[in-house]
Amino acid sequence: MGMLKDGIMRRGRKWSYVIRVTDPETGVSKPRWVGGFDTEDAAKAARDEARVKARRGEYVDRNRLTVSEYLDAWIEAHAVEIKPKTLAGYRDNIRVYVKPRIGGMRLQAVRPATLSKLYRDLLESGGEGGRPLSQRTVDYVHAVLRKAFNDAVQVDEVLAVNPAERAKRPKKTHRDAPGTVWDASQLRLFLGVAQQHRLYAFFHLAAFTGARRGELLNLRWADVDLDSRAVTFRTSADVIDGGRVQGSPKGGRGRTVPIDAGTARVLRAHRKRQAEEQLLAGEAWAGGDFVFATGLGLPLYPDTVSQLMTKLIKAYNEPKGSETKPAVPLPRARLHDLRHLHATTFLLRGTPVHVVACR
Numbered sequence: 001m002g003m004l005k006d007g008i009m010r011r012g013r014k015w016s017y018v019i020r021v022t023d024p025e026t027g028v029s030k031p032r033w034v035g036g037f038d039t040e041d042a043a044k045a046a047r048d049e050a051r052v053k054a055r056r057g058e059y060v061d062r063n064r065l066t067v068s069e070y071l072d073a074w075i076e077a078h079a080v081e082i083k084p085k086t087l088a089g090y091r092d093n094i095r096v097y098v099k100p101r102i103g104g105m106r107l108q109a110v111r112p113a114t115l116s117k118l119y120r121d122l123l124e125s126g127g128e129g130g131r132p133l134s135q136r137t138v139d140y141v142h143a144v145l146r147k148a149f150n151d152a153v154q155v156d157e158v159l160a161v162n163p164a165e166r167a168k169r170p171k172k173t174h175r176d177a178p179g180t181v182w183d184a185s186q187l188r189l190f191l192g193v194a195q196q197h198r199l200y201a202f203f204h205l206a207a208f209t210g211a212r213r214g215e216l217l218n219l220r221w222a223d224v225d226l227d228s229r230a231v232t233f234r235t236s237a238d239v240i241d242g243g244r245v246q247g248s249p250k251g252g253r254g255r256t257v258p259i260d261a262g263t264a265r266v267l268r269a270h271r272k273r274q275a276e277e278q279l280l281a282g283e284a285w286a287g288g289d290f291v292f293a294t295g296l297g298l299p300l301y302p303d304t305v306s307q308l309m310t311k312l313i314k315a316y317n318e319p320k321g322s323e324t325k326p327a328v329p330l331p332r333a334r335l336h337d338l339r340h341l342h343a344t345t346f347l348l349r350g351t352p353v354h355v356v357a358c359r
């Protein structure tokens with residue numbers, strides 16, 4: 001350990017500073033040590049900034065900073081550079097999964113084992129009502145903490161090392177066993193069931209273009225060229241804080257996707273049906289150019305189509321009245337899975353995707 005000089009001291013390979021801070025409640029002045037700086041100049045700059053804040057009564061004792069306090073400050077500091085949907089995801093994960101369990105801990109007391117236990121607890125009982133939480137959600141919590149704690153080390157210099165880097169995450173379970181992912185025949189079966197619904201074209205386009213839910217919900221007829229058989233996805237829709245919002249698609253740029261002749265026929269039929277709905281609605285029609293809308297032309301709420309898919313599958317598996325249940329039920333699947341099925345479907349038919357898409 002080195003000598004203390006003007007509030008600066010070298011400890012091993014790192015530098016630390018000490019200042020005196022007056023407790024506003026008691027009026028007692030106490031020394032506050034802060035370490036983890038790579039260079040003497042960095043420690044001096046931080047010391048000078050801390051002295052100014054201490055004189056103003058704004059000093060925050062970094063050694064006493066809690067996980068919740070740091071994450072709140074971190075979110076606010078990055079709000080302008082993170083897309084709204086991503087930012088909302090960060091906030092929700094921190095609020096629901098992190099703060100109730102380790103939010104009150106001192107940030108500098110967090111160890112890899114702390115986070116390893118957090119991940120185990122979440123996986124076992126972190127869901128609503130104490131139910132198990134999905135591996136995917138636990139992985140997302142880890143990703144958010146790793147990013148935040150990395151900034152705590154590299155940017156804010158309140159941690160010497162990132163505990164998330166060495167935390168152990170529970171091994172992935174195999175709940176989604178082979179066979180639960182739809183094959184081509186199961187997809188055709190589902191589309192046959194959905195064909196009776198006014199939003200059948202939505203599911204068909206999702207399966208045959210690989211488009212995301214938000215891209216489909218914000219699709220306009222102006223961006224659909226049925227003669228050239230191409231669809232351009234320019235914007236996306238999602239839910240943030242309970243409201244439907246519009247933003248740029250994932251990746252930040254729009255994209256044009258070719259469609260096959262069958263999909264073009266489905267869209268033509270859908271457009272004809274929508275025109276009939278508009279005539280029926282008369283002055284109540286909301287206007288707009290959405291390809292997929294309510295019976296009054298209003299934009300659809302994102303969860304509507306996700307829940308509809310679940311209802312359609314359930315209706316097939318558990319028919320009402322005198323209808324006989326299917327011998328082989330249709331496995332449950334998420335709307336998001338449809339965008340991963342279109343390539344698989346074509347490959348199962350033995351036809352390359354780009355060949356089918358160009359027909």
